[in-house]
Amino acid sequence: MTTTCRHTHTPRSTHTPRSTSGRATRPSVVLVAAVLALVLGALGGCGGRPTTHHKPGTSHEQASGSAGELLAARDDDGHRFRQVDDEGAPEVALAARTDSEDGWNVHLSPRNFRFTPDSVGGAALPGRGHAHLYLDDRKVARVYGSWFHLPGSLVPRGSHRLTVRLYADDHTVWAVDGKPIEATIRLRASNGGAGHEHPEWNEGSDGNEGSGKSEGRDGNEGSDAARTVAIAIADGRVQPPPDRVELKRGERVRLKVTSDRADTLHVHGYDKEAELPAGKPVTLTFSADRTGLFEVETHDSGLVLTQLVVR
Amino acid sequence: MTKPLPLPTPPSGVGELAHLPDAPAPRPGFLQLAHGIGSQHDLPISPFYAFAGAFAALFVSFLALGLLWSASRFRGDRSGLALPAAVQALADAHVTRAALRGLGLAAALFVVLHLLLGPDDPDRNPAPGTVYVLFWVGLVPASLLLGPVWRMLNPLRTVHALACRAVRRDPAAGRPLPARLGMWPAAAGLFAFTWLELAATEPASTTTLLVSLAVYAAAQLAAAARHGDRWFADGDAFEAYSTLLARLSPFGRRVDGRLVLRNPLHGLDATPAAPGLVATVCVLLGSTAYDGFSGTPSWIDTVQTSPLGRTPTSTLGLLGAVALVAALYALCAGATRLISGQLPHPLAAFAHSLVPIALGYLIAHYFTLLVVEGPRTVIVASGTDNAAAPEPPLDPGGLAALQVLAIVAGHVLGVIAAHDRSVRLLPPGRAVAGQLPLLCLMVAYTLGGLALLLA
Numbered sequence: 001m002t003t004t005c006r007h008t009h010t011p012r013s014t015h016t017p018r019s020t021s022g023r024a025t026r027p028s029v030v031l032v033a034a035v036l037a038l039v040l041g042a043l044g045g046c047g048g049r050p051t052t053h054h055k056p057g058t059s060h061e062q063a064s065g066s067a068g069e070l071l072a073a074r075d076d077d078g079h080r081f082r083q084v085d086d087e088g089a090p091e092v093a094l095a096a097r098t099d100s101e102d103g104w105n106v107h108l109s110p111r112n113f114r115f116t117p118d119s120v121g122g123a124a125l126p127g128r129g130h131a132h133l134y135l136d137d138r139k140v141a142r143v144y145g146s147w148f149h150l151p152g153s154l155v156p157r158g159s160h161r162l163t164v165r166l167y168a169d170d171h172t173v174w175a176v177d178g179k180p181i182e183a184t185i186r187l188r189a190s191n192g193g194a195g196h197e198h199p200e201w202n203e204g205s206d207g208n209e210g211s212g213k214s215e216g217r218d219g220n221e222g223s224d225a226a227r228t229v230a231i232a233i234a235d236g237r238v239q240p241p242p243d244r245v246e247l248k249r250g251e252r253v254r255l256k257v258t259s260d261r262a263d264t265l266h267v268h269g270y271d272k273e274a275e276l277p278a279g280k281p282v283t284l285t286f287s288a289d290r291t292g293l294f295e296v297e298t299h300d301s302g303l304v305l306t307q308l309v310v311r
Numbered sequence: 312m313t314k315p316l317p318l319p320t321p322p323s324g325v326g327e328l329a330h331l332p333d334a335p336a337p338r339p340g341f342l343q344l345a346h347g348i349g350s351q352h353d354l355p356i357s358p359f360y361a362f363a364g365a366f367a368a369l370f371v372s373f374l375a376l377g378l379l380w381s382a383s384r385f386r387g388d389r390s391g392l393a394l395p396a397a398v399q400a401l402a403d404a405h406v407t408r409a410a411l412r413g414l415g416l417a418a419a420l421f422v423v424l425h426l427l428l429g430p431d432d433p434d435r436n437p438a439p440g441t442v443y444v445l446f447w448v449g450l451v452p453a454s455l456l457l458g459p460v461w462r463m464l465n466p467l468r469t470v471h472a473l474a475c476r477a478v479r480r481d482p483a484a485g486r487p488l489p490a491r492l493g494m495w496p497a498a499a500g501l502f503a504f505t506w507l508e509l510a511a512t513e514p515a516s517t518t519t520l521l522v523s524l525a526v527y528a529a530a531q532l533a534a535a536a537r538h539g540d541r542w543f544a545d546g547d548a549f550e551a552y553s554t555l556l557a558r559l560s561p562f563g564r565r566v567d568g569r570l571v572l573r574n575p576l577h578g579l580d581a582t583p584a585a586p587g588l589v590a591t592v593c594v595l596l597g598s599t600a601y602d603g604f605s606g607t608p609s610w611i612d613t614v615q616t617s618p619l620g621r622t623p624t625s626t627l628g629l630l631g632a633v634a635l636v637a638a639l640y641a642l643c644a645g646a647t648r649l650i651s652g653q654l655p656h657p658l659a660a661f662a663h664s665l666v667p668i669a670l671g672y673l674i675a676h677y678f679t680l681l682v683v684e685g686p687r688t689v690i691v692a693s694g695t696d697n698a699a700a701p702e703p704p705l706d707p708g709g710l711a712a713l714q715v716l717a718i719v720a721g722h723v724l725g726v727i728a729a730h731d732r733s734v735r736l737l738p739p740g741r742a743v744a745g746q747l748p749l750l751c752l753m754v755a756y757t758l759g760g761l762a763l764l765l766a
Contacts, residue, residue: 241612269351291707293352293606304611311354311707 067126067168075165075173076137081180082124082172088112089176090127094164094183096150097252098226100272100285103152104187106133108143108164116169117144124168134163135187142167155189162187226252226285231305233259233298244307247288253308254285255296263301267308269294352606353679353764356711361761364715368722368757372750375726376743383735385728387581391563391571399570408463412472415464421692423524426517439515440688442524443508448677449685450549451670454556458563461553467528468543471535485539493545493586496534498594500527500548502633505598509605510625551591555666558582559724579666579728584659592665593640596756597633599672603763604632639752640665646748651737660736661749664729668756671721675714675764679703714764722757726750 068084075081084090090113096104108131116128131143133150140154143164150162165182166174174181227247232239247253257265259276265284266273269292274284276298288310296305393399401407418441425438433439453460462468475482503523513519535542543550557563559575582588604610605628617624644657654660686701705713733746 237616238612242608242615244608290351291354292703293354295352303615307352307606307608309354 067124068174070172071175071178073175073178075180077139079167079171079173081175081178082168083175083178084126086176088127090166090174090181092131092164092166092181092183094162094185096162096185096187097287098285099149100274100283103155104150106148106150106162106164108146108148110146110166113166115144115146120169121171122169124170124172129166129168129174132165132167134161134165136160137163152189155187157189160187160189161185226254228254228256229306230256231258231296233257233261233263233301233303233305235260236301236303238303238305242304242306244293244309247308247310249291249310250287250289251310252285252287254283255305256281256283257305258282259298259301261301264299265296265305266299267294267296351679351683353676353710353714354707355766356714356764357708358765360711360715361765364719364761365758367719368754368761371719371723372726372754375723375730376746376750379727379730381734381739381742383731385577385580385731387577388563388566390577391565391569391573393565393569393571394562402570411463412469415466416469418464419466423521426521426524429517431517433515435691436517437688437692438517439520440684440691442520443515444680444684444688446549447504447508448681450553451556451673451677452681454553455560455670456562457557458560459550459554459557461547461550462544465543465547465550467531467535467547468540470528471532471540471543474532482540485535485537485541488538488541488545491586493588494551494591495587496546497548497551498587498590500546501552501591501594502598503527504548505594505601506626506629509598509602510622510629512622545585545587552595555582555591556670558663558666559670576724576728576731579663579724580731582663582666584656584662586659589637589640589658589662592662592669593637594633595669596665596672597636598629599669599676600636600759600763601629601632602676603760603766604628607766636756639755643748643752647733647745650748651741651745654736661729661732664725664732664749664753665756667721667724667728668718668753668760669721671718671757672760674717674721675760678713678717679710711764715761718757718760718764722753725753729753 068082071081071083073081091111092113093109093111095107095109097107099105110131112127114128115130116125117130119125119128120130133140133143133148135150135155140150141148161184163182163184165180168174227245229245245253255265255267257274257276258279258281260279262278263276264273265276265282267284267286269290270286270288272284272286274282276282288308291310294308294310296308297303298305422438422441425436425441429436429438450461472482507519507523508514511519531543531547534546538546544554545551558579558581560578561572561575563571563573563578563581565571565573605614605625610628614621614624614628619627640662641658644661647661648654648657683701683703703710729746729749733749734742737745
């Protein structure tokens, strides 16, 4: 209803002045043009180069901020710690899930904290800033949001520590009780680097196992223990016969499917797909984040492999 | 693990894309779900809801035996509070009727054109969703709220009328319909449609739909050419379906032609005991039950491993479900006749009381489909490709409550309708005993419906 009204009214209001603009109104047209030119000029001036010396995000100087108290302690890159009271201090938790394609999807859950990419380089304001991500003390990225994809190519084979630390806009380290505000989890790459290229249909092995435990301040769900469902298709028969897999919402599920002929695997509702080459096991991993009863099936042979019951 | 450790490759944005598998092209009609369309089923309800529902159904049934009235109260289509004359004039106006006919014809053209020219993919073509969700499922609430709407919209009626005008023939002219035919064509048509939806190989493919629609339209128009437009009322499966459900609408037409607001139970009582009514109700109950049953892993496995092939097995399952419902009903009608002495048409006499039970089944099984796939179909029709289905409006608990409530409410209405009919037809001394078999049958249907929600 409202959309219709808007559509019918807008043309009328623009048409009316045009229809009355005749010879008699020419001076007013000129006037309007002049005003427009002025306004446009003013706008252009506003949009021009700022007169400050540093564009946002380019300065690495530590602007003096009144938030918290600067400590003598510094991080590995020489950034000073900025200590705030424990109460109302920023917090962060970290979780990583194995991606079905490559590497990990890393999730930061900050509390009392906002990512402020627009004001980076400015003065430190309480509860604002950005995060740094470290893999075994090596800085991987500066992060301005809660999700980050960690490519498998950055993570050599073996066990690693992934750490997130919160920074203020002036690149000081937010700290409580003399310790930086950070969270660490363990990552285990069983098949590092370039081996991630086609983890789904090359190997079928659990190409890149995400790990373990969250040592974050909130100690939240860092767990990546996925439910594995192994299914084999031979001669148009599904083994084990179709059944239901009961899952809790948010739980990870890993489908390991082997088909004796080339086909496509499809998970309804989540619209996950994977090519099934003949005879090779394929793993499809995802988190069941919608409730309902969903069928897992193959496209060409049209077989229902199993049903996911997500509550 | 056995591979040599590969050297880490430098991260690159292009490499990330190159890792993605080629997106498989959408295959025509791969959606082989029981509903013909849609990507999710309802969660099985928790036993708590099922037991609560079963208990309520049993309790109400026996309460009804003892407490309900002992002389028939329902007056069928003689009851009702007349709506203002202006409302009736508007509803009966020639313009209104013509507008509705035009709307029906436009919708049919929309579907046919999308089937002919649109992509063969139910995610991008709104036609399958329009047929299976907006039309087939949407007909239930529309008829319940507004009365027999499909009679007003039926594009086949319009095509017949236009063709008759073109050849200057009276649309009503034609041979009279055989009295024994009754609603049998409707029962057959409804069975054919549910077969298409639940047992055919690719129910949502454009070819299947086009062929089915063409065959159906040709058969209907041929019958109408032979019998005149009186054919459609009972011969068109969807008109008969809509009219049957509209018996439970609060709006109806009194015997004197006035539009009235009335107690749906009175409207239900006015259902004519036409031949084929039992068959129609049994098809509705049986096909809906099969729809619930066909989603269970054990039946999926049976269908997938059957030596007969999938479609024949599904067809047998669907036929079996309808036959089971019908056999139970026939058994019960026979028992009623035995207990009550003489009853001229024991089968047809109580068939109307199964309509609310069928309605309860329909709501319980198709509510989610309508509220999730219905809006999605509209979004696709408005030009959005591969639109995401909206989130269901109810959480699993709320949905389970709604499903159980629908089934139990259908049961209660059925029990009341059957009670009134039995005190009217049966001799006073045997009225209570005579409705026992029917009560048992209804309890069986209701428990069956709840069990299907559990499965």
